[in-house]
Amino acid sequence: MTQTTATSVQTSEAQPKVVRKSPLHDFLAPESIAIVGASADPTKRGYKAMVGLIKGHYAGRIYPINPKVPEILGVPTFPSLDDIPGPVDLALICTPAATLPGLMAECGRKGVKGAVILAAGFRETGPEGAKLEQQILDAARAGGVRIIGPNTSGMFNLHQRVNLLDLSNVKAGDIGFISQSGNMLLSLVLEAEHNGHVGFSTYVGPGNQTDIGFNDYLRYLGEDPNTRVATLYVEGFRDGQRFLQAAREITPVKPVVVYKSGATELGKKAASSHTGALAGSYAMTVDLLKQVGVSVVHHSDEILPVAEGLALMQKANGKRVAVIADGGGQATITSDRLSEAGLELAELSEATRKRLASILFAQASLANPVDVAGTSDANPEVLSQCMEIVAEDDSVDAVFLVGMFGGYHTRFAESLLGGEMRAAEAMIELAKRIDKPLLIYSLYAPVKPPALRRLHEAGVPVYASIEYAVKVLQALGERGLYLRNQHGRPLQEGVAPSEDMQAMFARANNEGRDLYEFEAKTLLRTHGIAVAEERIAHHADELGEIAAAFGGLPLAMKVVSRDILHKSDAGGVKLNLVGEAALRTAYDQIMTSCRAYDANADIRGVLVTPMAKKGTEIIVGVVRDPIFGPVLMFGLGGIFVEILEDVAFRAIPLSREDARGMVEQIKGRKILDGVRGEPPVDREALVDLLLKVSGIVSAYPQLSELDLNPVIAYPDGYAVVDARIITNRSVL
């Protein structure tokens, strides 16, 4: 069962050295396994697990627990865990939910390091189940036992010959897989059996993640020398912030692939009835995962090809792909898909074109995509020659052959088989020599002809779909760029909290309120953020002096009151006021309206500020997400956020590269370049603003939420016009 696959020829780098720090090694590579609820009934999990271990040639000790039969599959049973003579690293528990609290205590007494709990009937079923789940967690913690599950499909570690699933025909290989769906594992295993390039290392079903979460499993896979790519099917994270931290550390040394389900409201509802996981905003989750270098796939069909592609080839240095085609149709389709994936057609050098011209028919197209236009029909070796020529061009980051390679001897003449095999060998040699990914799409891939089988065995990936091959190219290119930008990438500089501002938060907290708008702006100003100039009038009598101070500029006036959140609705905002008389009238109107709106409102006066110069409205926000912690949001004002939900998210803290990425990512970014002849806004100033806001959030845990709406962006800077800060009253 544990046949290993050929090692990739496409990555020369040695597996990076990692220190084993994860406690999961102790029981995911166990030396002894107890099976609680072992059974002689072949339809039961307690029997199948034994079959999996015995057929898989597990080298450690197996202890079936069953008080009723003396042996199962020739292995002597024990009446209980306590009766086992030696130590037990891992316990597989096949008994129902109600038995679990007692069993956890027993595991603790026995010194079991990890327990795999198959039973469902916990949090995912409602409050009663959640209570039971907490009980088993408490019992396990008391005894020092770690829990996989409950509600897990099980686990395997094929390189250690541990297979608790009785899955046959699973090849041992490079893919570590953590999946909240057991069917998804089965699906990948069957797909890999028929079309896969690499096998699997460790699988775990994290189930309800009661104790061990995705972050722990990710660290384990990061440290596991047998895993070349960590792959996760996630319905919901429980501790997203820790997961992001783990990914930040692991993605620089090993690719991480995540498929997150619950992309839509319908999907979220279905997921929550499955694992009881709370699925957060899909768009936010995707942004944050990409921020820490994760390769996110959006369709379940993409999981295996992308994971395999990354296992085999690790990365491309960039997004410039050279395409060699033997037919115009597939060249066209490939161009469309590359473009949609954000990849580019490499601009081939003059020297490269000349070299191509010297071996191709006159009617061949030498611009990328290179269309050999029949040259290969009688000489398939010209394809490997073309691949070599473009691979040697510095402007090329990856080479993609599309068409009917492998099928020439079927389509044209049997005598072409020799040429096809020689071409395959040349491609394998090229893959070894050149540090660039080589991928092949062939419409003959389903037929598995000899040349494609040879490439496949040698670890040069062959795809039956242009679409999925391009997804692989995209993941390779994005990973390469991430690694390049990541290199030495500093996170934002820290912001030192000021004593005055700490005192201001304490005051608000004592008064049981959030920050006033002017306080929020003071905080921003203190840390170097450009806020529109403003003055507070506590009485109408101060308005004359204020009018004079702003020297005749049209002014805006807003009520200051902790009790009035929606100032416009309360009649608490007046605009375009010129001169003291206008200010006084506005003041009286605001006081009258606001008292009518809320007779008991604590009104502290009004804020007076010059009307903002015209510019481009943007919005900057911070939320503390229950799963991912503090998250920064950026978007354009108005309909872009409200109607189109065109916003970018990043977890705090972020790097300058992250902040730039936020500004580049939004669909409305053209607005920032200036429309209708307006000059472009100062993007670097916005990047600074984002970094400063992020720094403030890190420095002040008292700040819970922040909303700068709008900020007006100008060709030379920006101004924060309105600011709202919600305090975190549990932090002093």
Add this chain to the structure above:
Amino acid sequence: MTQTTATSVQTSEAQPKVVRKSPLHDFLAPESIAIVGASADPTKRGYKAMVGLIKGHYAGRIYPINPKVPEILGVPTFPSLDDIPGPVDLALICTPAATLPGLMAECGRKGVKGAVILAAGFRETGPEGAKLEQQILDAARAGGVRIIGPNTSGMFNLHQRVNLLDLSNVKAGDIGFISQSGNMLLSLVLEAEHNGHVGFSTYVGPGNQTDIGFNDYLRYLGEDPNTRVATLYVEGFRDGQRFLQAAREITPVKPVVVYKSGATELGKKAASSHTGALAGSYAMTVDLLKQVGVSVVHHSDEILPVAEGLALMQKANGKRVAVIADGGGQATITSDRLSEAGLELAELSEATRKRLASILFAQASLANPVDVAGTSDANPEVLSQCMEIVAEDDSVDAVFLVGMFGGYHTRFAESLLGGEMRAAEAMIELAKRIDKPLLIYSLYAPVKPPALRRLHEAGVPVYASIEYAVKVLQALGERGLYLRNQHGRPLQEGVAPSEDMQAMFARANNEGRDLYEFEAKTLLRTHGIAVAEERIAHHADELGEIAAAFGGLPLAMKVVSRDILHKSDAGGVKLNLVGEAALRTAYDQIMTSCRAYDANADIRGVLVTPMAKKGTEIIVGVVRDPIFGPVLMFGLGGIFVEILEDVAFRAIPLSREDARGMVEQIKGRKILDGVRGEPPVDREALVDLLLKVSGIVSAYPQLSELDLNPVIAYPDGYAVVDARIITNRSVL
């Protein structure tokens, strides 16, 4: 080679009767075939075509033309077409481009009905090739010969045993395929051989479409009784307007599937070097194809599953899908994909839930997606029972089983095979009895276990991908809704052109100019479109009377001149004018600015109109597309069109349903519902506007382009504020 597949059990309707009007039947089902350039060299097309015909048991006469050898594959040759004793329906021409003009004349003399021209080297290579292409077209027309190609991959008609391609293992079946890529045919054939449900009827490569275009082939497939679904791979249409007309007629009786390449700029560039086709805007093409009931697929991998799904099941009555799952993960993924595809999870009735509860475990989820939660592990038949129960619910339009069906006996116990086979039979019976599509996704599909093989043979489709199964459901649902809306669907009422307006166009034409803005508005007003009230002042002296007429409303003033297109740039627009004095000042300023802008401008005065009330800006436009003819465009004003390209297109004429679809389709449609507490706009008034504009365009061929920008939409109607009409000077 021509083994036929099992007929679908899922469509009870008889193949609709069609009258054979297309001239293509004469040579796409030929009784005699000449092969010009027939060869004894097995690598040559002139040999392969003979093999294809002989191995395919072609029943008609074969005439190889070759002056050098006496026979090829045992068939006597002829020195030239003229030497053939009997009539020739079809000539396959394998000789190079330069021989074609002479050969076309020869074909004409011989009375050949159709010629398949393989040679490339025409329009796609540049002006010289285009000239040669025109020569062969002229020669063919003179002789009454129709041309397939040139630059074609060839054709087959398997039900007539005509195969000019020597493709082995192609099953005769329901899919008619017209493809500008020969590799794409090969790819579908190989895919169908390994995983396909139905085979192929007629294939044609239209190549450069010099004579016969996609519209002609579509009509032929529409009339062909052996074709149940017409499928097209299109790099570029040559006569899009005729294609839309053909599709309008055929889609009500037969599904039409189109994959259009060139979705991106990179793809368009690649396509143009392949077939020399001009690829228009992808978004426009997709909108227009959907308007006429075509099922558009966006990825080449979707072509075969969608074509097969439509061939087997024709349609669903709506978009409400019931999902039966044996695992939560796949239920979640399915929900996500259904939602993204615009499909819905059917709301199951109370009675249905009760029936489900009576056969499922207590922990099963009875809401859609139905998760049997282990009930099927020991009893797979419960799955067919669930399918039957939900299929009988009136709220369900299609049933989708997802999970591991077919693999239960592998995964759990060999003894379950009997139950799986019984379940498969029950599903087949259900498919026959219920007029709703039944689809199955199984992760065991790649293994082809017995139950899935049985379903497959019986025409109940089994998929190895949730993603593609959902694309099939989407196509079925969209087709069902199209047919429902299409039923008796009237196109817009005609607009009778007015004599005055004809005279107005004639005047503009005589003066060699487009319409003035006030003329354009007069045309709109004449045909019942709401245009903002306005007056023209030819002299400043008329302004007093005009100011009085509008009774103190704030007014806008715009210059009237055929020479000033961009009025704002010329200083030709003044806003918010109140009172005669303000009007006089503005008039003088406009005259001064516009004369400074263009001293020779022919200025006819100014247009005065009340400032528009605030509302929602929309844009309505008409272009005469070089491929598709007159096309109506609708979008929201400002950034929606300019930055987001969020617009809807429909070919003129359109139906009320089409106009409603335009308004519903745009991403910014929420704006029309009213944002920030504003009332929704009057959508039906916008629909009327779109229909009236379309009617005007049909009535006045003198109108070339129209641009209403902006139109202001209100809760009770709309007003056209600015209108520009470009005249078609070639029409009097």
